Amino acid sequence: MKKQYNGTWESLNSHEVPAWYHDCKFGIFIHWGLYSVPAYAPITWQLGEVPIDENWYANNPYAEWYFNSVNVGRGPTYEHHIKTYGIDFKYEDFVSMWKVDNYKPDKWAELFRKAGAAYVVMVTKHHDGFCLFPSKYTDYNAMKKGPKRDLVGDLTNAVRAQGMKMGLYYSGILDWRFAHDPIIEQNDNFNKACPTYEYADYAYNQSCELIDNYKPSVFWNDIGWPKQGEQNLPYLLSHYYNNVEEGVVNDRFNGLYHDFRTMEYKYGESNRMEKWEMNRGMGLSFGYNAIEEDDKIMSVEDTISLLVSTVSNNGNLLLNIGPKADGTIPKEQEKRLLSIGQWLAVNGEAIYGTRCSKRESAIDESGVQIHYTKKKKDLYVMLDKVPQGAFEVVIPDLSGEIRALDDKIFYDFEAFGTGVKIKIHSHQTSIGSIAFKVPGGE
Numbered sequence: 001m002k003k004q005y006n007g008t009w010e011s012l013n014s015h016e017v018p019a020w021y022h023d024c025k026f027g028i029f030i031h032w033g034l035y036s037v038p039a040y041a042p043i044t045w046q047l048g049e050v051p052i053d054e055n056w057y058a059n060n061p062y063a064e065w066y067f068n069s070v071n072v073g074r075g076p077t078y079e080h081h082i083k084t085y086g087i088d089f090k091y092e093d094f095v096s097m098w099k100v101d102n103y104k105p106d107k108w109a110e111l112f113r114k115a116g117a118a119y120v121v122m123v124t125k126h127h128d129g130f131c132l133f134p135s136k137y138t139d140y141n142a143m144k145k146g147p148k149r150d151l152v153g154d155l156t157n158a159v160r161a162q163g164m165k166m167g168l169y170y171s172g173i174l175d176w177r178f179a180h181d182p183i184i185e186q187n188d189n190f191n192k193a194c195p196t197y198e199y200a201d202y203a204y205n206q207s208c209e210l211i212d213n214y215k216p217s218v219f220w221n222d223i224g225w226p227k228q229g230e231q232n233l234p235y236l237l238s239h240y241y242n243n244v245e246e247g248v249v250n251d252r253f254n255g256l257y258h259d260f261r262t263m264e265y266k267y268g269e270s271n272r273m274e275k276w277e278m279n280r281g282m283g284l285s286f287g288y289n290a291i292e293e294d295d296k297i298m299s300v301e302d303t304i305s306l307l308v309s310t311v312s313n314n315g316n317l318l319l320n321i322g323p324k325a326d327g328t329i330p331k332e333q334e335k336r337l338l339s340i341g342q343w344l345a346v347n348g349e350a351i352y353g354t355r356c357s358k359r360e361s362a363i364d365e366s367g368v369q370i371h372y373t374k375k376k377k378d379l380y381v382m383l384d385k386v387p388q389g390a391f392e393v394v395i396p397d398l399s400g401e402i403r404a405l406d407d408k409i410f411y412d413f414e415a416f417g418t419g420v421k422i423k424i425h426s427h428q429t430s431i432g433s434i435a436f437k438v439p440g441g442e
């Protein structure tokens with residue numbers, strides 16, 4: 001029987017995270033919009049590495065922040081804009097330049113499935129306010145202008161046709177069409193943001209459009225919810241759950257209510273006692289940054305390490321893809337997705353459908369990282385940051401048979417004190433972590 005949420009926090013607090021969100025582990029985030037036309041940001045820091053202050057916003061590595069990076073009136077993106085487009089070129093002028101001739105949503109969805117992703121979260125309206133979906137509440141949308149397509153609907157259908165869950169991202173508190181003062185410190189995201197009831201109603205109405213028209217399995221709001229809309233938030237969330245039974249929401253509405261917590265690069269915190277999600281780009285940006293080349297984005301090994309360490313600590317990894325304006329997925333991003341998919345095709349049993357083991361991740365004296373997951377009574381052990389060539393590692397408090405999931409790993413194992421010593425003879429074929437199954441080991 002479907003629960004009816006009644007617009008109260010009490011009823012919402014009874015909501016439980018559906019099993020699918022615990023099982024799926026790996027998702028693809030998609031930041032694609034007007035900002036993909038200029039596709040420019042300086043290559044500076046990961047979020048959380050430096051204070052989110054004036055220096056951050058004048059040297060913002062997020063290419064999707066292009067409008068604000070120009071609006072602050074100084075820094076590399078401002079200089080780039082003046083040099084490339086001229087002082088009189090307005091951000092809205094990118095609309096007529098945004099042609100999506102290479103947008104093939106079926107191909108995107110196929111690539112994401114080959115990558116081993118189980119869900120997708122697409123940006124529908126970022127902070128710049130341009131909507132990638134038809135909206136009754138603004139003509140500043142991709143059906144009316146520029147691409148002249150329902151970019152969100154097309155991908156939603158393609159993703160679901162591939163058997164993956166489709167989530168939608170909405171920039172709740174920030175919309176630079178309603179509040180366009182430059183953001184130069186983090187509090188501006190909340191104080192200088194859209195401080196009107198008109199905007200709060202707009203955000204509520206558009207969120208309902210997205211819920212009603214696409215029934216997204218994830219409603220991923222960003223940064224926060226408009227202050228003037230805090231009274232309507234329990235009604236919006238109730239409307240969402242009442243219409244999307246499997247729906248989940250993140251912790252970026254009022255910072256309190258959530259199905260899952262979020263981390264972004266090095267910002268935020270997680271604890272393995274509650275469900276959380278790590279989101280980041282392959283490089284320092286979410287939107288495509290044309291100057292961020294292959295040597296500047298994460299290696300496949302590091303991405304698999306991030307997936308393994310996240311999943312073994314009760315998290316999901318939402319890895320971002322920044323398509324080029326025309327709809328092409330950059331080669332360097334596609335290459336990494338396919339490699340991750342190859343690793344998951346062999347080792348996915350240790351990832352998908354698992355839960356947190358009571359055993360915590362550890363690092364042995366040689367620096368090998370040991371991560372655990374469990375599935376019913378079975379234990380999975382994943383070795384990461386392993387040296388080239390032969391090495392051995394002791395897994396404490398373990399007994400019984402241990403079996404590598406990749407049959408190209410050559411190894412022996414023996415009882416060693418209260419644990420098991422694994423002697424790896426060779427492993428050059430596997431990219432990234434080496435996974436073992438210990439039947440009945442949990």
Ligand SMILES: C[C@@H]1N[C@H](CNC(=O)CCc2c[nH]c3ccccc23)[C@@H](O)[C@H](O)[C@@H]1O
Pocket residue numbers: 062064065222223224251252262263264267268269279286
């Ligand atoms: C996925 C990315 N999100 C960015 C906003 N992120 C943040 O402000 C991180 C800080 C933050 C805000 N609310 C939170 C709640 C929990 C954890 C982090 C945050 C966006 O500014 C960025 O362009 C991209 O869309």
